[in-house]
Amino acid sequence: MTAEEDAKLEELEARLVADPSLLEVREEILTDHLGRMDGGDPRRIRHIVEYVRRFPRTLIARCPFAHVHQASFPEAFAQVEQEWLRHQAEHPTDPEIARGLASFVAGHQQGRAIEILEAALAANPEHADV
Numbered sequence: 073m074t075a076e077e078d079a080k081l082e083e084l085e086a087r088l089v090a091d092p093s094l095l096e097v098r099e100e101i102l103t104d105h106l107g108r109m110d111g112g113d114p115r116r117i118r119h120i121v122e123y124v125r126r127f128p129r130t131l132i133a134r135c136p137f138a139h140v141h142q143a144s145f146p147e148a149f150a151q152v153e154q155e156w157l158r159h160q161a162e163h164p165t166d167p168e169i170a171r172g173l174a175s176f177v178a179g180h181q182q183g184r185a186i187e188i189l190e191a192a193l194a195a196n197p198e199h200a201d202v
Contacts, residue, residue, distance in 0.1 A: 073108045081105045095130075098123050102137040112145035117152070124155040129168040134175040142180040152176065160188075165195040 073081070084105070087097050101119050109116040120138050127133055142149040156173040163169045170192030178185035193199065 073105070077105060077108065092122075093126065095127060098127065099130075099132050102132060106137065111141050112148045114148075117145075117148040120152050121155055124152055124159075124172070128156070128159045128172050129166075133172050139176060139179065142177075165192070167192045167196045167199040 081101065084097050084101050088094060088101075098119070102123055106113075106116045106119060117140065120140065123138055124133055132138060138152070140149045140152050153176065156169075156176055159166075159169045160173055170188050174185040174188040174192075177188070
């Protein structure tokens with residue numbers, strides 16, 4: 073990142089210290105800044121974990137902005153996966169949580185992703201969009 077981009081990221085992070093619930097700030101960090109970081113950068117992973125922890129039902133949580141390449145960064149992948157698994161344990165029939173977890177693991181565990189979605193559909197047949 074350039075010095076200007078890094079300064080902007082630091083300013084956004086300071087805003088989160090003041091108010092951790094700012095969805096729009098978290099999304100700006102994920103979509104505008106973290107893509108320029110190394111995929112396993114601890115700062116990037118921290119933001120992804122916190123985003124998934126707070127906003128698992130959003131579209132951004134299911135997008136590549138919030139994904140970690142499992143083969144390249146297995147420890148970082150495991151950190152984010154743990155947040156998804158916690159949500160799944162707390163809300164086992166929630167189709168949005170199932171979508172998020174399936175999307176997160178689909179890159180390297182396609183069969184598992186399909187199983188997650190099939191279980192969500194079985195629990196929520198009215199949510200055929202799953």
